[in-house]
Amino acid sequence: MHKEDMPLIFEISSPGRIGYSLPEMDVPEIDIAELLPKGYLREEEAELPEVSELDIMRHYTALSKRNHGVDSGFYPLGSCTMKYNPKINENVARYNGFAHIHPLQDESSVQGALELMYDLQQHLIEITGMDEVTLQPAAGAHGEWTGLMMIRAFHEANGDTGRTKVIVPDSAHGTNPASATVAGFDTITVKSNEQGLVDLDDLKRVVGPDTAALMLTNPNTLGLFEENIVEMAEIVHGAGGKLYYDGANLNAVLSKARPGDMGFDVVHLNLHKTFTGPHGGGGPGSGPVGVKSDLVPFLPKPIVTKRGESYLFDYDRPQSIGRVKPFYGNFGINVRAYTYIRSMGPDGLKAVTENAVLNANYMMRRLAEYYDLPFDKHCKHEFVLSGKRQKKLGVRTLDIAKRLLDFGYHPPTIYFPLNVEECIMVEPTETESKETLDEFIDAMIQIAKEAEENPEIVQEAPHTTVIGRVDEATAARKPILRYQKV
Amino acid sequence: MKHRYLPLTENDKQSMLKTIGVESIDELFSDIPENVRFSGEYNIKPAKSEPALMKELSRMAGKNADLKTYSSFLGAGVYDHYIPVIVDHVISRSEFYTAYTPYQPEISQGELQAIFEFQTMICELTGMEVANSSMYDGPTALAEAAMLSAGQTKRKKVLISATVHPEAKEVVKTYAKGQYIEVVEVPYKDGVTDLEALADLTDSSVAAVIVQYPNFFGRIEPMVELEKIAHDQKSLFVVSSNPLALGALTPPGRFGADIVVGDAQPFGIPAAFGGPHCGYFAVTSKLMRKTPGRLVGQSKDDEGRRGFVLTLQAREQHIRRDKATSNICSNQALNALAASVAMTALGKNGVKEMAVANIQKAHYAKKAFKAHGFEIVFEGSSFNEFIVKMNRPVKAINEELLSKGIIGGYDLGRDYPELDHHMLIAVTEQRTKEEIDTFVQELGDCHA
Numbered sequence: 001m002h003k004e005d006m007p008l009i010f011e012i013s014s015p016g017r018i019g020y021s022l023p024e025m026d027v028p029e030i031d032i033a034e035l036l037p038k039g040y041l042r043e044e045e046a047e048l049p050e051v052s053e054l055d056i057m058r059h060y061t062a063l064s065k066r067n068h069g070v071d072s073g074f075y076p077l078g079s080c081t082m083k084y085n086p087k088i089n090e091n092v093a094r095y096n097g098f099a100h101i102h103p104l105q106d107e108s109s110v111q112g113a114l115e116l117m118y119d120l121q122q123h124l125i126e127i128t129g130m131d132e133v134t135l136q137p138a139a140g141a142h143g144e145w146t147g148l149m150m151i152r153a154f155h156e157a158n159g160d161t162g163r164t165k166v167i168v169p170d171s172a173h174g175t176n177p178a179s180a181t182v183a184g185f186d187t188i189t190v191k192s193n194e195q196g197l198v199d200l201d202d203l204k205r206v207v208g209p210d211t212a213a214l215m216l217t218n219p220n221t222l223g224l225f226e227e228n229i230v231e232m233a234e235i236v237h238g239a240g241g242k243l244y245y246d247g248a249n250l251n252a253v254l255s256k257a258r259p260g261d262m263g264f265d266v267v268h269l270n271l272h273k274t275f276t277g278p279h280g281g282g283g284p285g286s287g288p289v290g291v292k293s294d295l296v297p298f299l300p301k302p303i304v305t306k307r308g309e310s311y312l313f314d315y316d317r318p319q320s321i322g323r324v325k326p327f328y329g330n331f332g333i334n335v336r337a338y339t340y341i342r343s344m345g346p347d348g349l350k351a352v353t354e355n356a357v358l359n360a361n362y363m364m365r366r367l368a369e370y371y372d373l374p375f376d377k378h379c380k381h382e383f384v385l386s387g388k389r390q391k392k393l394g395v396r397t398l399d400i401a402k403r404l405l406d407f408g409y410h411p412p413t414i415y416f417p418l419n420v421e422e423c424i425m426v427e428p429t430e431t432e433s434k435e436t437l438d439e440f441i442d443a444m445i446q447i448a449k450e451a452e453e454n455p456e457i458v459q460e461a462p463h464t465t466v467i468g469r470v471d472e473a474t475a476a477r478k479p480i481l482r483y484q485k486v
Numbered sequence: 487m488k489h490r491y492l493p494l495t496e497n498d499k500q501s502m503l504k505t506i507g508v509e510s511i512d513e514l515f516s517d518i519p520e521n522v523r524f525s526g527e528y529n530i531k532p533a534k535s536e537p538a539l540m541k542e543l544s545r546m547a548g549k550n551a552d553l554k555t556y557s558s559f560l561g562a563g564v565y566d567h568y569i570p571v572i573v574d575h576v577i578s579r580s581e582f583y584t585a586y587t588p589y590q591p592e593i594s595q596g597e598l599q600a601i602f603e604f605q606t607m608i609c610e611l612t613g614m615e616v617a618n619s620s621m622y623d624g625p626t627a628l629a630e631a632a633m634l635s636a637g638q639t640k641r642k643k644v645l646i647s648a649t650v651h652p653e654a655k656e657v658v659k660t661y662a663k664g665q666y667i668e669v670v671e672v673p674y675k676d677g678v679t680d681l682e683a684l685a686d687l688t689d690s691s692v693a694a695v696i697v698q699y700p701n702f703f704g705r706i707e708p709m710v711e712l713e714k715i716a717h718d719q720k721s722l723f724v725v726s727s728n729p730l731a732l733g734a735l736t737p738p739g740r741f742g743a744d745i746v747v748g749d750a751q752p753f754g755i756p757a758a759f760g761g762p763h764c765g766y767f768a769v770t771s772k773l774m775r776k777t778p779g780r781l782v783g784q785s786k787d788d789e790g791r792r793g794f795v796l797t798l799q800a801r802e803q804h805i806r807r808d809k810a811t812s813n814i815c816s817n818q819a820l821n822a823l824a825a826s827v828a829m830t831a832l833g834k835n836g837v838k839e840m841a842v843a844n845i846q847k848a849h850y851a852k853k854a855f856k857a858h859g860f861e862i863v864f865e866g867s868s869f870n871e872f873i874v875k876m877n878r879p880v881k882a883i884n885e886e887l888l889s890k891g892i893i894g895g896y897d898l899g900r901d902y903p904e905l906d907h908h909m910l911i912a913v914t915e916q917r918t919k920e921e922i923d924t925f926v927q928e929l930g931d932c933h934a
Contacts, residue, residue, distance in 0.1 A: 022915060029846055039736065041736065045838060051833065069585040088540065100566075106884050141816065152664075175813050181813070182813045184663075187807070230522060282780065326623055326653040326761075329761055342531060343491075344491075346528040355492055358494065358514065433498070434501075467787040470592075476783070479797060479798060
């Protein structure tokens, strides 16, 4: 170990020390060897840590100090919608009647939970402009795959088995083509034009009798609204395909445009983005899927319905694609999203989008002088810059991102979307103040100047973090994926 | 409007609009065509103040029968276990829960190290060489294992035991359809996988033999025999395991499993009406580069300090796009952290002690049922669940039990028509002798 290394929990373990308090053993004990078949009683114990409760708290407190979250500072990570995670959500999700209920209890004993799910479905139906919603998918990518499986089932039910291709723009999230593959489709890429929008001529070229669906994020990952959405819907529908809406960027259009009104047949939402379920260091998320009426029969089962004054699960869905997840989805995240929607109300959600878009445009305009702006028009909730100018000075976008760490910021998304060179993708969200934006802009301007006057300071960044740049090549060449006692 | 989550003041907005060079916020939305523009506001419930909303939702939560108030004997994949109080304190540190995926290692060492420790603990419990950073849940992890097996063996059929969790089987079937993989169910005999039937079904077209250990009925599967049948035909041996049980049971890795998956819910994760829980995914080192999801690896920084990074990313969707074999992106990181804290608090001794307590208490309950004249079906070694035969529908019995403050066991007739009137009963370390005795007594009364 290096003297500055943070010890692993295993390295502070001491035989005989404990950190637990199990319920009393109040039944007569029998020799455990008699209760298991020969050869099935574990001989070698699992080498788990042996530490006290204070050891645990200090260890994880130290780890948390080596981690940056939204509560630590600005986090303008494009396409991830790193907005404030309200604390009321955390309290509500921990109520005994939400956190400590079993999914297989009799429906009569979980009416409150079913009511919440049903009401959340109704709210999401209105927000998306769709006809029905399932809360089952666990995350965005899971929702994409669920939606595509429904589209496949729809075409198959019509005897339309030649529809094997899903079209995605070259600016799409990586999950889109991957979800298409897992759902059994081939992917075709449609090009973007010089304005950063889907090229209609190219779309007409790739669409055909083998088109199952077009997957689209709107606004797209460049932060631009696909203005030709109506024509695109006509082209795809005209060829018999379905239109899939990737809801990753819904924060840009709340109360401004609904996927259902734009002609989309299926939509997934990322409740951990737009609707503040926290990101949790990578999850858990929640990825509900909404559909138009002709796809309703194919929704995963069960769906929560209401009969009279009671709520129940509807399993009687013969055309359903089946289950995509055990039980009913990430209920705990759905509780948080519901709490958020109820905290905002209709006027609040409208203000969310207006402020998010205002923040993004303000930053874009102020930074345009110092960084290349590939698409010079109003953006929606996020925008992309290119670090081409700085690259000529020997400073790459990666260096700029690392330099931002020295200022206490999480950098924007970099090198995505793939169709912009040295891409820097910034999403401020509506929960940031003008002061925070100004401070970040000042840091970006300073870095642009450093790239001209003192590039080493950027190239060698970060200078203030607990460790420097990590050797990723060695990590991949000789993987060490677990601790081994020496 | 003013809202506590929205800091821009009217002054801010005016000065920002001026910088942008527009008159109004509406102008920023002029690129949305008129015919698809939504005008007005959503027809949804109006906003509520913080205190009013908490009151309303507290009342809604109060309509549910919760496991803190009721005495529960319901398991079937989700269990009421001891959650060390410290778990919630750790995962409530917002540096963890308000962070995203640790793509910037210099400011994410805390999360990365915590995941590295989680991967190590899962390897230790399962007896496997490599574990990933988490999956959505046990059943989707099992579906990914089926897909990995098909890709690895270039075969298009998997065998799944009838004793695997019914909802997990359904999820596997949905995923398999996407990949054109055939799923064949292997019947059970005496409560475990029917070895003869399995041997008959297993041939060189089978990508994987999938079993659950302990199985859905709580029974210990014959792992030695299962492994032999699978590997004789070069099929992968895929095992779904409750990781808590592995504190007392010989781990699947010792029996030659190629892939071990499951859900870490028994470690520090509340039932939460079925989610979010925490899938885990463990493999032999041979399958390391085929593993779905994120992996954290150890490396060094430019000054030789230990550092952790997301590694082997060439497997993942954001690099491979349509060539990726899995589309997983978000996982269950915060719940993996909760599980890590619980496994750390329990530690080497506590995990074993808790697992053994489950076996002991379930055994006591089984004996008590027998003493009351009940029939235990598929009797034999089990972990914390077993089956008791009732003389009338389980649903009706459970409704009666609820009024007595008890959440009864699982109605097996829902999934196994031949097991109508059979209740799958879970007894964890949380149930006291008194609760068990009362439950047996009440069921005896219902039974009479």
